Amino acid sequence: MGYTLCVIGCGTMGIAILSGVIQSLQSRDISHSIPKWESHTPGTSTPTVDTPDPSLPSQFIASVTRQESALKLQHTFGSLGGLGASVQIVIGGNLAAAQQADVVLLCCKPQQARIILEQSGMKEALDGKLLISILAGVTLSQLTAWVLPSTKVVRAMPNTPCRIREGMTVVSNLPVSSDVELDRSIILKIFSSIGRCRFLEEKHFDACTALSGSGPAFACIFLEAMADGGVMMGLPRAEALELAAQTLQGAARMALQPGAHPAQIKDSVTTPGGCTIAGLLAMEDGKVRSTIARAIQIATERASELGQPTKK
Numbered sequence: 001m002g003y004t005l006c007v008i009g010c011g012t013m014g015i016a017i018l019s020g021v022i023q024s025l026q027s028r029d030i031s032h033s034i035p036k037w038e039s040h041t042p043g044t045s046t047p048t049v050d051t052p053d054p055s056l057p058s059q060f061i062a063s064v065t066r067q068e069s070a071l072k073l074q075h076t077f078g079s080l081g082g083l084g085a086s087v088q089i090v091i092g093g094n095l096a097a098a099q100q101a102d103v104v105l106l107c108c109k110p111q112q113a114r115i116i117l118e119q120s121g122m123k124e125a126l127d128g129k130l131l132i133s134i135l136a137g138v139t140l141s142q143l144t145a146w147v148l149p150s151t152k153v154v155r156a157m158p159n160t161p162c163r164i165r166e167g168m169t170v171v172s173n174l175p176v177s178s179d180v181e182l183d184r185s186i187i188l189k190i191f192s193s194i195g196r197c198r199f200l201e202e203k204h205f206d207a208c209t210a211l212s213g214s215g216p217a218f219a220c221i222f223l224e225a226m227a228d229g230g231v232m233m234g235l236p237r238a239e240a241l242e243l244a245a246q247t248l249q250g251a252a253r254m255a256l257q258p259g260a261h262p263a264q265i266k267d268s269v270t271t272p273g274g275c276t277i278a279g280l281l282a283m284e285d286g287k288v289r290s291t292i293a294r295a296i297q298i299a300t301e302r303a304s305e306l307g308q309p310t311k312k
Ligand SMILES: NC(=O)C1=CN([C@@H]2O[C@H](COP(=O)(O)OP(=O)(O)OC[C@H]3O[C@@H](n4cnc5c(N)ncnc54)[C@H](OP(=O)(O)O)[C@@H]3O)[C@@H](O)[C@H]2O)C=CC1
Pocket: 008, 009, 010, 011, 012, 013, 014, 063, 064, 065, 066, 067, 069, 070, 094, 107, 108, 109, 110, 112, 116, 134, 135, 136, 157, 158, 159, 160, 213, 214
């Protein structure tokens, strides 16, 4: 028997994480050994025997406030069958959900965190438990001030591709009060089962929020623009999108190979006097690099404002 994982605020990200974890458990990938503490490439591990593992979740609770959201969760998790159908969906019951849980994943909006954590009885419900916040901008010092010192608080910054188990999640270092081995294992089994996961110091979190948290949106602007170019040149829209998406996926996977560098991948495509260099120069004329890099800079600055008292 594993532990009970509760998601408080189960919207886009809560669904992405829970769906990914449940699918992973159902395909048994999550029980595979983790090759390294800090990073894991999906699909590279080997199966292990089916023994009860205290670092694996076996019961799930998803908490929201609206009936409409609950119906959506019922449909989404129900369609996964098995464990998905067993997810307990609660409306307006954060406290009872936290009381029942062993590990709580806080996935509400940044500005709701304080109200949820300071609800009467919540401190006691979280006593000694692992609380993982995915909230952009809400700092560890804010979170720890809203719970008892015995609550083990970490921040995680996942992204929407967790839903298809191709996510990128950055996790802050574990607190000293933590049972380091078990808690690291719990965290890695959640987030490595739905993509890559690595630990980084909290000071990098706003940049990670912008780069990998917001990144899928930025990447899709680039993807759409590539497809638009193809459509401009007469390609049908659906095929243009397929070509753009698969090309970005292929290039990204090449860049993730050990020892690879994006400049080397670019150079290998670029035949002297050919069409690639012509396109690259047009991109440089449009300041595409600084535009994209500045977008990450501005998003980082905005991330640092989220969940702060004077900002919305
Ligand atoms: N979207 C993304 O790509 C990423 C988001 N994040 C962070 O994840 C968090 C959630 O974002 P996202 O999933 O997009 O937001 P959503 O709005 O999709 O989800 C928020 C959920 O919280 C629920 N909720 C609202 N109030 C309460 C409450 N008092 N108690 C319990 N549940 C409540 C809402 O349901 P209902 O209305 O029924 O209450 C909703 O399901 C944010 O803090 C964001 O910074 C981090 C990484 C990536």
